[in-house]
Amino acid sequence: MQKLFIDFEPNGQITLNEEQSRHIAKALRMKKGDMLTLTNGDGNDYGCQINGISGGLVTLSVCYKQANNSEPSVKVTLYQGVPKASKLEDVIQKCTELGIAAICPTLTHRSVSRPDEKQAKKKGERYKKIALEAAQQSGRGIVPEIMDMTELKKAVENDESELKILFYEGGGESLKSIIPQNIKSVSVYIGPEGGFEESEVELIKSAGGKIASLGPRILRTQTAPVTALSAIMLLTGNLE
Template identity: 30%
Template structure:
């Protein structure tokens, strides 16, 4: 059954018109009145809805059933990701969402190749959020990761909760993820941009309590590194 995210209250027996982008997708699928789709709004669970109207631009639905399904990992993770080039950042948001990340906090590093401000920054943030929503539609997640507005490294480190495991990739580190014996329920993963973090930025992260970890002899790209760490966390302490 086709599955869509809607930023709309979902209540049993309520009727409403789907948002324009979702309606267009339903029309592309050539669905007809009487057919059912699955909706979720990130507030938990998912809903069955029956198409009641198929207009030229409007698609009306009636919410018929609620399933209290949760597919979120027991490991809550925050990805602190340095902003990378457009396609790489899009890939990062999409795959981190599929793997199960809870929140994504983008930040600008000294080596970040792209810096946006004002309206352009707001459009980019909305674009990332739409990618996360689409990834939730595809992967079956019922809650969409929160993506914060881009900050500085100092600001994201300052805002982190104190009671979580803090990890960053460091080629010279000796600690491996499998060396961490304490069960992990909350973790933050810090990933630098294409050129990596500067020495001063690595020192700032260490002072904030981040532990450098080693992922083997191969250097991972910025869009791969976070996914690798998140996947190991899911495998060791999550629902994989």
């Protein structure tokens, strides 16, 4: 069933905005009487029926609600070293599908792409749209938070996760040995093209973080976060 994330009160009639209505009526060719799912991030999915389409706007009413069971038990935040081109867009899409809670584009010593404030704001809006679309497609209960672009040092200082893990091409501990199954929050640090400098590895260590490996092969910056997140979800029982 088609799913939309919108801000609404599940009482009475709901009217979609022009963009949402156009997507439902034109792109999906839905009509009066059809059902779709709405969620407002409160942990529930609301089954709604289209009451009518008038003046370019779709109106619906709530028929039932049920708890959303798609959210993982562990909250994973990705601190992704800002890569070149559109690679971060792919990372956001795939990690949203896998259950990421938040993504922070992170500037490191080897980040080649360094957008100015105006460019960063524009990119941030694009990233949020990608996360929203991926969350709707994959049946998520929330839309992952896309955090403001920040320097690595500041990101580490503000990181309150139970466990910080930096994945390093220079080697590290096995992920299986450092992830307890009942952990509630994990931060994942992935470098840009070229990886992390040793001083950045030491920064994570000094903050109580762990250095981990994703195996003997060197993964691309857009492959590593998807691999790491998949492994964490598997080890915490969230792919069962």
